[in-house]
Amino acid sequence: MNRKLCVAAALAVGFGLTVTPAATSHAATSSGSTGSAATVAASGDAIAVTLDASEVASARKGAASARAGKKEDAGLKELRRELSKRAAKNGQTYLESDTESFALSPKVSMAVPKGLVIKSLKIHTQGDKIVADVESEDTTAAQTATQGQGMASWTTVSSGTYVIKISGAGFMESKWLKRRLANDGSGTYDYVAMRRTGLGQPYEIGGLNYSVTGLYISTHATDGTKGNVVDRIDQAPSQDFTGNCSGSYNIGVTVVGVSAGGTFADCDRNDIAFSATEKAYYRNYMTQGAVFNGGNRSVGFQIAVKIRQGKALNFTSYARLEMARYVYPAKKCSAWDNNANC
Numbered sequence: 001m002n003r004k005l006c007v008a009a010a011l012a013v014g015f016g017l018t019v020t021p022a023a024t025s026h027a028a029t030s031s032g033s034t035g036s037a038a039t040v041a042a043s044g045d046a047i048a049v050t051l052d053a054s055e056v057a058s059a060r061k062g063a064a065s066a067r068a069g070k071k072e073d074a075g076l077k078e079l080r081r082e083l084s085k086r087a088a089k090n091g092q093t094y095l096e097s098d099t100e101s102f103a104l105s106p107k108v109s110m111a112v113p114k115g116l117v118i119k120s121l122k123i124h125t126q127g128d129k130i131v132a133d134v135e136s137e138d139t140t141a142a143q144t145a146t147q148g149q150g151m152a153s154w155t156t157v158s159s160g161t162y163v164i165k166i167s168g169a170g171f172m173e174s175k176w177l178k179r180r181l182a183n184d185g186s187g188t189y190d191y192v193a194m195r196r197t198g199l200g201q202p203y204e205i206g207g208l209n210y211s212v213t214g215l216y217i218s219t220h221a222t223d224g225t226k227g228n229v230v231d232r233i234d235q236a237p238s239q240d241f242t243g244n245c246s247g248s249y250n251i252g253v254t255v256v257g258v259s260a261g262g263t264f265a266d267c268d269r270n271d272i273a274f275s276a277t278e279k280a281y282y283r284n285y286m287t288q289g290a291v292f293n294g295g296n297r298s299v300g301f302q303i304a305v306k307i308r309q310g311k312a313l314n315f316t317s318y319a320r321l322e323m324a325r326y327v328y329p330a331k332k333c334s335a336w337d338n339n340a341n342c
Contacts, residue, residue, distance in 0.1 A: 214322035218283030264300030
């Protein structure tokens with residue numbers, strides 16, 4: 001069971017913190033107890049990072065130069081190691097030469113696989129909240145079908161993980177897996193499955209923590225390849241739902257009898273949207289609502305689309321992490337599942 005962030009304003013006074021009275025409307029409840037979560041206005045924590053593609057590329061180039069000159073910050077090297085460990089949990093193997101890490105501000109750093117283009121990035125504080133938005137595009141060369149090849153199994157075209165570290169708050173993690181099924185036997189079509197998952201992981205600071213209040217992920221075909229899309233064949237989730245942390249939500253999809261699997265931890269409200277006209281567009285927006293739970297939160301989806309045989313399908317993807325900071329009791333989680341949820 002997830003621990004609740006439920007604390008009266010009096011607890012904040014015990015930490016010597018200033019409580020914003022207007023923010024006490026977020027009520028948190030747990031078994032047999034109630035309380036009010038008090039928002040804390042912390043000074044000196046403002047973050048304002050807004051970068052376009054060229055500015056991100058410049059930051060990456062500067063960090064690469066520092067690595068080459070043996071002048072890399074130790075924290076950036078450790079962040080690349082952290083990225084490799086997280087990717088390994090999803091079956092991805094990164095060598096030292098496969099990844100790069102770079103600072104976005106004194107409080108924000110990022111690690112990515114080298115083939116991933118960051119098109120835009122914005123991380124900023126909104127009062128008591130932190131919001132991080134990332135637009136990315138995988139530039140891995142598209143795999144094309146072998147003409148006349150019969151249907152066999154899904155082949156991985158590209159996969160990857162990137163992470164953002166926000167000092168004093170936590171991690172944002174985003175994963176993707178793009179697979180292709182060559183030739184459905186008609187000699188006309190191929191299929192592409194795109195799986196996206198996101199994770200928000202607050203730091204355990206002790207007394208003053210962030211809670212992940214929302215996670216948003218979406219994907220759509222790039223302008224240069226959307227004309228190759230014929231139809232969307234399958235999707236998961238197929239509609240809005242609310243999870244209960246009882247296990248993992250299955251986001252497997254099936255095309256002409258061949259399945260492509262996947263899961264994510266389903267604890268919260270999942271708001272699903274897709275388009276009847278833009279077949280490769282899909283999004284999932286996870287929100288906790290007015291009751292905030294601690295620990296890691298996750299979101300995910302997978303779509304399968306039919307495309308013209310031998311043609312490419314590349315995606316532009318978006319990810320958002322929303323966090324809010326609240327004081328909560330020092331009670332610790334007694335047991336965690338495999339997805340690090342209490």
